[in-house]
Each structure stands twice: as C-alpha cells, then as structure tokens.
Amino acid sequence: MKLDPLSLRLFIAVIEDGTIASAAAREHIAAAAVSKRLSELEQMLGTQLLVRTNKGITPTAAGVNLSVLAREVLDGLNDIVARMRDFSDGRRGTVRVFANISAIATFVPPLVKSFNERYPEVHISLQEHDSLTITEGIANNLAEIGIFTYLPHSADIEVYPFRTDELTVIVPVGHALADRDEVTFSETLDYEHVVLRAGTHLRFQMLTAAGRHGKSLRANVEVSSYDALCRMVEVGVGIGILPAGNAAIYHLPGTRTLKLAEPWATRELFICVRRVDALSPVARLLFDHLRSHS
CATH class of the missing domain: 1.10.10.10 (Winged helix-like DNA-binding domain superfamily/Winged helix DNA-binding domain)
Structure with a gap:
C-alpha cells in the first residue's frame, strides 16, 4: 500500500x-x-x-x-x-576544519562563536594539527578548511592570508634575561628551553635558527600545549618561545615576556582550501566568514 x-x-x-x-x-x-x-x-x-x-x-x-x-x-x-x-544554502551541515595550535588558542575561538551565532545549525568539527599535516590534509580532502602558519609545501591547494602573529620569549621572574625588554634567539640558546612537541612549525623554526647560529637547542622538556609550556616556565624549568597572542592568554604572574628580536619572529597565518569554487555551501559560508574577519 x-x-x-x-x-x-x-x-x-x-x-x-x-x-x-x-x-x-x-x-x-x-x-x-x-x-x-x-x-x-x-x-x-x-x-x-x-x-x-x-x-x-x-x-x-x-x-x-x-x-x-x-x-x-x-x-x-x-x-x-x-x-x-x-x-x-549552507544553513545546516558539518564543516571540517584543521588548524594549528596557535590559531586554535587565539584567533579561531571568537570567529567560531560569531559564526555559530549566525548559523546555529552548522556543526564545526575543529581538529588541531601541525601546519604540514594541515596542508596535506586539505589536499587529500580530510578537511574542507585549514588554518596554518605558512611554510614551504607541495600540496595542491589554494592559500589565502589570514592573520599575523609575533613570537615572544617568556622567562621566569628572576631569570638572567628577566630584566631585558628584548632578546635575540642566539642569546636564548645559552639557556634551557621548554619546547612544543616535535612536528610543529615553531619547533622546526627554532631548530633551523639554532643551526644557523651553530648552536644546539637545549630542550629537555617537551610539551603539547602552550598552557603547559607557560606553566613549566613559571616554575623555572626553562624559558619558552611562543606567539604573543598565546602568551597574553596564558601569561602567569611568575613570568616575564620579552620581544624576540628576529626577522622570523613575525609569522603569517593562512587559510587553505582545495578549491574555493568546489567548497560545499556550508564550508563556503565558514570560509567567507573567516576571510571577512581577517
């Protein structure tokens, strides 16, 4: 019937x-x-x-x-x-986003909030990955949108400017560098560092810069988040390097923040997609939202 x-x-x-x-x-x-x-x-x-x-x-x-x-x-x-x-038309659905730790901790949360206020029926699946994994993941269609710190890559993707951040140095109060306003990376290499896990773009930058100075990066403690890095620095385990936006969020009374006087301390964050014109309606709405607030 x-x-x-x-x-x-x-x-x-x-x-x-x-x-x-x-x-x-x-x-x-x-x-x-x-x-x-x-x-x-x-x-x-x-x-x-x-x-x-x-x-x-x-x-x-x-x-x-x-x-x-x-x-x-x-x-x-x-x-x-x-x-x-x-x-x-994009008012319902799910969009997958890969972003690095710097973007997730600073720029992304308010943008997700404002997007969800406008499109409450859209679900955003946000995953944290290192920048190289992000570019490869977008190229392989594992996510629709990626946010990463620019680095050389071979992925067949489209890349668009997003934000700029500055790397800073945090040291414990009472450290030999604590009275300085700025410091070069070479000077920090005389001290023990707390570093992010291997595979992150920042870790790569630091190792590359240390090699240019003919020095080693002294890092006995490795962490997976900027929050943990700041806490380790506060108790005196070592000094740390992280983006200024993250330092502002996790800044603890027992630390001081110094300017990192290096050209590579200014970093560009980008949005990447396979092809803008191939995005699903919901992914295109989020992409346009991120770009309009860049």
Whole structure:
C-alpha cells in the first residue's frame, strides 16, 4: 500500500472547499482526476472517507481522522524540504576544519562563536594539527578548511592570508634575561628551553635558527600545549618561545615576556582550501566568514 502525497493534499482540499470542482481549481487539476484519486484512496484504505450529496461533500468520521493524519504527514514532508534547503544554502551541515595550535588558542575561538551565532545549525568539527599535516590534509580532502602558519609545501591547494602573529620569549621572574625588554634567539640558546612537541612549525623554526647560529637547542622538556609550556616556565624549568597572542592568554604572574628580536619572529597565518569554487555551501559560508574577519 502506497499513499500518494498528492492524493492526501487533494483530499484535504476537497474537505476544506466542500466541492471537488473548487478543490480542482485550487490545485490546478481536472475535476475528474480529483474524483478518481479520491475513489482510489477510499478503495486503498478500505473505508468510506467522504459523503457526496448535491449540496457538496462532507467527511465521514474516518475522513475527519484521515484529514488530521494527512496534515501531519504533509507538514512533515514540507519540513524535510525546508531542512534540505537549509543544507543546500549552507544553513545546516558539518564543516571540517584543521588548524594549528596557535590559531586554535587565539584567533579561531571568537570567529567560531560569531559564526555559530549566525548559523546555529552548522556543526564545526575543529581538529588541531601541525601546519604540514594541515596542508596535506586539505589536499587529500580530510578537511574542507585549514588554518596554518605558512611554510614551504607541495600540496595542491589554494592559500589565502589570514592573520599575523609575533613570537615572544617568556622567562621566569628572576631569570638572567628577566630584566631585558628584548632578546635575540642566539642569546636564548645559552639557556634551557621548554619546547612544543616535535612536528610543529615553531619547533622546526627554532631548530633551523639554532643551526644557523651553530648552536644546539637545549630542550629537555617537551610539551603539547602552550598552557603547559607557560606553566613549566613559571616554575623555572626553562624559558619558552611562543606567539604573543598565546602568551597574553596564558601569561602567569611568575613570568616575564620579552620581544624576540628576529626577522622570523613575525609569522603569517593562512587559510587553505582545495578549491574555493568546489567548497560545499556550508564550508563556503565558514570560509567567507573567516576571510571577512581577517
């Protein structure tokens, strides 16, 4: 048994208008076709739904009951269409985002908040990865949008400017460098560092710069977050290098922040996608939101 939504709609129209002719005109269909569908509906359900007289048509008890059920079904179908339309224009759905630790800890949270306030039915799946993994992940379609600190890569992706951040040095109060306002990276290499885990772009930058100075990066403690790095520095385990935005968030009373006087201390963050014109509607909405607030 298959109930046809059109037959249910015609049935409701006949009940509301009281005549087949009026319902047919309202639904832009021949009166004979309406009458045929009503007869087939009664035959399918095995019960009389309408009483036909020369004064018009009235529903039987079964017809009244069916009209209630039919309206619920048709409303449900309309809701499906509306919800799917939301997906087609980006107001519903899920968008996958890869971002590095610097972006997630500073720039991304307020942007996610403002986006969700505007599109509450959109789910954002945000994952933290190192910058190289992000570019490769976007190229391999593991996520729609990536936010990373620029570095040379071979991924076939489109890249757009996002934000700029500055690296700073944090030291414990009482450290030999604590009275300085700025320091070169070479000077920091005389002291023990607390560093981010291997694979991050910052760790790569520090190792590369140490090599240029002919020195080693002394790092006996490795952590996975800037929060942990700041706490380790505060208790005197070593000194640390991190973006200024992160230092402002995690800054602790037992530390001092110094300017890192190096050209590479200024870092560019970028947004990457495989192709802007190939983004899903929901991903395009988020991409445009991120770009408009860059």
